[in-house]
Amino acid sequence: MTLDSVPDRLGPLAGExxxxxxxxxERDAVARLWAADHTLWRDDPTEISDRLGWLTxxxxxxxxxxxxxxxxxxxAADVDHVLIMGMGGSSxxxxxxxxxxxxxxxxxxxxxxxxxxxxxxxxxAAELPADRTLHVAASKSGTTLETRSHLDWxxxxxxxxxxxxxxxxxxxxxxxxAEERAFAHVFLNRPDIGGRYSALSHFGIVPALLAGxxxxxxxxxxxxxAERLRGAARVNPAATLAAVLxxxxxxxxxxxxxxxxxxxxxxxxxxxxLLAESTGKDGTGVIPVVGEAIxxxxxxxxxxxFVALYDPEGDADGHxxxxxxxxxxxxxxxxxxxxxxxxxLGGQVLLWEAATALCGALLGIHPFDQxxxxxxxxxxNQVLAAEADRQGGRGPSGPAPAGxxxxxxxxxxxxxxxxxxxxxxxxxxxxxxxxxxxxDPGSPVVGRLEAVRTALRDRLQVATTxxxxxxxxxxxxxxHKGGPATGVFVQVVGDASSSPIAExxxxxxxxxxxxxxxxxxxxxxxxxxxxxxxxxxxxxxxxLEVAR
Numbered sequence: 001m002t003l004d005s006v007p008d009r010l011g012p013l014a015g016e017x018x019x020x021x022x023x024x025x026e027r028d029a030v031a032r033l034w035a036a037d038h039t040l041w042r043d044d045p046t047e048i049s050d051r052l053g054w055l056t057x058x059x060x061x062x063x064x065x066x067x068x069x070x071x072x073x074x075x076a077a078d079v080d081h082v083l084i085m086g087m088g089g090s091s092x093x094x095x096x097x098x099x100x101x102x103x104x105x106x107x108x109x110x111x112x113x114x115x116x117x118x119x120x121x122x123x124x125a126a127e128l129p130a131d132r133t134l135h136v137a138a139s140k141s142g143t144t145l146e147t148r149s150h151l152d153w154x155x156x157x158x159x160x161x162x163x164x165x166x167x168x169x170x171x172x173x174x175x176x177x178a179e180e181r182a183f184a185h186v187f188l189n190r191p192d193i194g195g196r197y198s199a200l201s202h203f204g205i206v207p208a209l210l211a212g213x214x215x216x217x218x219x220x221x222x223x224x225x226a227e228r229l230r231g232a233a234r235v236n237p238a239a240t241l242a243a244v245l246x247x248x249x250x251x252x253x254x255x256x257x258x259x260x261x262x263x264x265x266x267x268x269x270x271x272x273x274l275l276a277e278s279t280g281k282d283g284t285g286v287i288p289v290v291g292e293a294i295x296x297x298x299x300x301x302x303x304x305x306f307v308a309l310y311d312p313e314g315d316a317d318g319h320x321x322x323x324x325x326x327x328x329x330x331x332x333x334x335x336x337x338x339x340x341x342x343x344x345l346g347g348q349v350l351l352w353e354a355a356t357a358l359c360g361a362l363l364g365i366h367p368f369d370q371x372x373x374x375x376x377x378x379x380x381n382q383v384l385a386a387e388a389d390r391q392g393g394r395g396p397s398g399p400a401p402a403g404x405x406x407x408x409x410x411x412x413x414x415x416x417x418x419x420x421x422x423x424x425x426x427x428x429x430x431x432x433x434x435x436x437x438x439x440d441p442g443s444p445v446v447g448r449l450e451a452v453r454t455a456l457r458d459r460l461q462v463a464t465t466x467x468x469x470x471x472x473x474x475x476x477x478x479x480h481k482g483g484p485a486t487g488v489f490v491q492v493v494g495d496a497s498s499s500p501i502a503e504x505x506x507x508x509x510x511x512x513x514x515x516x517x518x519x520x521x522x523x524x525x526x527x528x529x530x531x532x533x534x535x536x537x538x539x540x541x542x543x544l545e546v547a548r
Contacts, residue, residue: 008244008334008335008336009324009325009327009328009333009334010244010247010333010334010335011328011331011332011333011334012251012253012331012333013244013247013248013251013253013305013333014333016247016250016251017240017243017244017247018243019247020242020243020244020246020247020250020362021233021234021239021240021243023243023362024233024239024242024243024358024361024362025232025233025234027040027361029233029239029358029361030229030230030231030232030233030236030238030239030358033055033354033357033358033361034055034229034230036049036052036055040361041360041361041365041366041367041368042366047194047366047368047369048366048368050191050192051192051193051194051197051368052192052368053190053191053192053193053201054193054194054197054198054200054201054350054353057190057193057200057201058200058219058222058223058226058346058350059223060190061200061201061205061219062216062219062220062223065215065216065219068202068205068206068209069209069215069216071185072206072209072210073209075134075165075184075185075210076107076108076134076210076211076212079108079132079133079134079163080108080109080129080132080133081108081109081111081128081129081132081133081134082108082109082110082111082133082134082136082207082210082211083111083112083113083124083128083133083134083135083136083154084110084111084112084113084136084138084207085113085135085136085137085138085147085150085151085154086112086114086137086138086139086144086147086167086203087114087139087144087146087147087470087471087474088114088195088196088273088277088471088474088475089140089194089195089196089197089198089199089203089273089474090138090139090140090144090147090167090195090198090203091112091113091114091138091471092114092199092269092270092273092475093198093199093203093204093207093270093349094110094112094138094203094204094207094208095112095114095266095269095270096264096266096267096269096270096345097110097204097207097208097211097213097345098110098111098112098211099265099266100263100264100266100267100342100345101211101213101342103211104211104212104213106212107211107212108134108210108211108212109211110207110210110211111124111128113150114146114470114471114474115440115441115468115470115471115517116146116149116470116513116516116517116520117438117439117440117441117494117513117517118503118504118512118513118514118517119440119442119443119494120440120441120442121150121153121504121513122504123440123442125157130154130157130158130163131158131160131163133158133163134163134164134165134184134210135151135154135155135163135164135165136164136165136166136167136206136207136210137150137151137164137165137166137167137168137174137178138166138167138168138203138207139166139167139168139172139174140168140169140172140189140191140193140194140195140198140203141168141169141172141173141174142166142168142169142172142173142174142175142176142177143172143173143174145377145380145381145516146470146516147174148174149506149509149513149516151164151174151177152506152507152508152509153504153505153506153507153513155181155507156507161181161182161183161184162184163184164178164181164183164184165178165183165184165185165186165187166178166183166185166186166187167187167189167202167203167206168186168187168188168189169188169189169191170188170191175188187202187206188202189201189202189203194368195474196273196274196277196278197274197353197368199270199349200218200219200222200346200349200350204349205218205219214343217343217346218343218345218346219346220343220346221343221344221345221346221347222346222347222349222350224347225346225347225348225350225351226350229350229351229354237337237338237351237355238351238352238354238355238358239355239358240335241307241335241337241351241352241355241359242354242355242356242357242358242359242361242362243362244305244307244333244335245275245279245286245305245307245355245356245359246359246362246363248286248305248333249279249284249285249286249363252302252303252430253302253303253304253305253333254284254285254286254287254303254305254484255287255289255303255304255305255432255463256275256286256287256288256289256305256306256307257289257292257300257304257305257306257307257463258271258272258288258289258290258307258308258309259294259306259307259308259309259320259323260308260309261309261310261311261314261339263314263342264309264339264342264345265291267309267345267348268288268290268291269290269475270349271288271290271352272288272290272475272476273474273475273476274352274353274356275288275352275356276288276475276476276478276479276483277370277373277475277476277477277478277479278356278357278359278360278367278368279356279359279360279363279365279367279479279483280476280478280479280480280482280483281365281366281369281370281371281372281478281479281482281483282364282365282482283482283483283484283485284363284365284483284484285363285365285479285482285483285484286359287432287463287465287479287483287484287486287487288465288476289304289432289463289464289465290465291450291466292453292454292457292463292464292465293450293453293454293457294323295454295457295458297326297327297329297330297332298330299457299458299461300327300330300332300461301429301430301461301462301463302331303430303463304332304463305332305333305335306324306327306332306333306334306335307334307335307336307337308320308324308334308335308336308337309337309339309348310324310336310337310338310339311339311340311341313340324336337351370478371478371482372477372478372481372482372527372531373473373474373477373478375481375527375530376473376477376481376520376523376524376527377473377523378523379522379523379524379526379527380516380519380520380522380523380524381523382523383519383522383523383526384511384515384516384519387511387515387519388510388511415522415525415537416537417536417537417538417539417542418536418537418538419538419542420490420538420539420542420543420546422536423488423490423534423536423538424456424460424488424490426488426534427460427462427488429461429462430462430486431462431486431487431488432462432463432464432465432486432487432488433453433456433457433460433462433463433464433465433487433488433490434464434465434466434467434476434480434487434488434489434490435449435452435453435464435465435466435467435489435490435492435543436467436469436472436489436490436491436492436521436524437449437466437467437468437469437491437492437494437540438468438469438470438491438492438493438494438517438518438520438521439468439492439493439494439540440494441468441471443494445494445540445544446468448544448547449466449492449543449544450466451547452543452544452546452547453465453466454547455546455547456546469517469520469521469524470517470520473520473524477524480528480533481527481528481531481533482531485531485532485533487533487534488534488535489528489533489534489535489536490535490536490538490543491521491524491525491535491536491537491538492537492538492539492540492543493517493518493521493537493540494540495540521537525537
């Protein structure tokens with residue numbers, strides 16, 4: 001079977017996709033993208049001209065790969081584990097690599113921490129001997145609250161600079177701290193690459209090399225893809241994908257359900273951030289639906305678009321192709337992206353980055369900023385400050401979130417629960433239901449929440465998403481607040497106070513990780529309500545009851 005035997009089945013989107021592709025051609029969008037022409041998106045170059053380094057970073061990395069590889073080999077020579085401490089664009093692609101490639105014999109195991117859940121951190125502390133672990137703090141700005149907290153936690157466990165390194169921008173506070181403490185290495189990334197476009201920069205390639213993966217093959221596939229992506233729009237896979245995505249948004253099919261081969265299912269986490277944070281603003285956007293169980297084609301509404309990564313060699317029984325047929329027969333548009341093997345992930349990254357940027361041009365939005373992310377961060381800081389004031393301590397400083405009236409009103413850790421059914425009653429046709437869970441990502445609860453998600457999808461017949469906090473704050477959080485107001489958000493917070501390992505202090509701070517996690521949940525809920533989003537906190541047990 002070849003990819004040609006499962007062609008696109010765009011159905012109701014075929015005409016609009018052709019129009020969007022013609023628009024890209026008329027605007028000479030592909031050439032302008034590669035020329036880093038900011039006017040493709042905005043007259044003002046702010047946060048565009050200094051965010052397009054991902055277009056040219058691959059050849060640069062290939063030239064210096066031997067030297068970079070040698071340094072990483074030296075760093076990882078006498079450790080059993082590499083722990084990447086980062087959030088969003090600094091953690092999601094390393095997570096994809098760790099999940100997809102597994103452990104290379106003779107190399108350290110790659111781990112990623114992007115949670116503030118105390119149970120998860122306690123488990124990491126138990127599983128990773130500090131003296132046999134290389135701790136790598138990854139943050140473009142160097143000020144990410146979670147990452148700095150993780151670094152301080154790890155440093156207190158084992159203050160040996162030989163077991164620490166950082167990946168960051170030149171001149172960042174994290175780089176200065178690493179120099180001050182004489183960390184083993186400081187990897188300085190190109191500053192003209194935004195977080196969610198940084199998978200093929202030091203933020204993705206250094207973790208790959210530390211874990212013994214063949215980063216050269218990832219970069220080679222990206223280099224090969226780059227040549228294809230410079231072609232005319234009519235034969236350009238990124239332009240086609242961008243046209244499909246934009247056509248979906250323009251026609252109310254903005255719930256883009258991603259169908260991924262099982263071996264690279266975690267790639268959806270990275271795609272989710274790229275699509276949601278890049279396009280979810282100005283009241284519009286692509287709503288990525290990742291990891292939702294496949295249902296009967298009749299269960300889906302007319303707001304769905306299916307996009308699949310398809311490996312013909314891996315579909316020997318034709319199961320995936322049959323699924324595409326069934327979805328198309330039910331009237332749902334299906335777009336298929338060719339996928340080869342694990343090494344193809346490098347090419348896929350560049351393909352989706354270019355497609356997302358071009359989709360932004362078609363939607364008339366700025367694909368490189370994230371104007372609504374800062375609001376939730378500010379709300380978290382204010383909750384922590386108010387909590388510290390209440391306890392007579394101090395908290396982090398930061399601007400008050402828009403609409404905040406007083407510290408006392410920010411004490412949302414005590415947020416009253418709402419009945420689940422009251423929240424579900426707000427769901428209308430064409431909405432999506434977002435479950436936001438501040439729980440241990442390694443807990444069996446996550447699997448049970450997936451079952452809840454499927455049950456609610458079938459009952460309400462709307463698209464569903466599941467985000468784990470605080471990870472999703474650096475991923476889909478922008479879309480939730482700045483995208484279309486079609487989300488209904490169900491928040492649950494695990495009861496860390498009932499756990500015997502609940503107290504995990506953050507050195508130098510008056511609060512522990514459990515308090516930080518609760519403050520992040522409270523800050524996000526506050527911000528959603530300030531944006532008139534339909535959102536509430538429900539009891540975890542009540543939500544889990546849905547799938548019993």
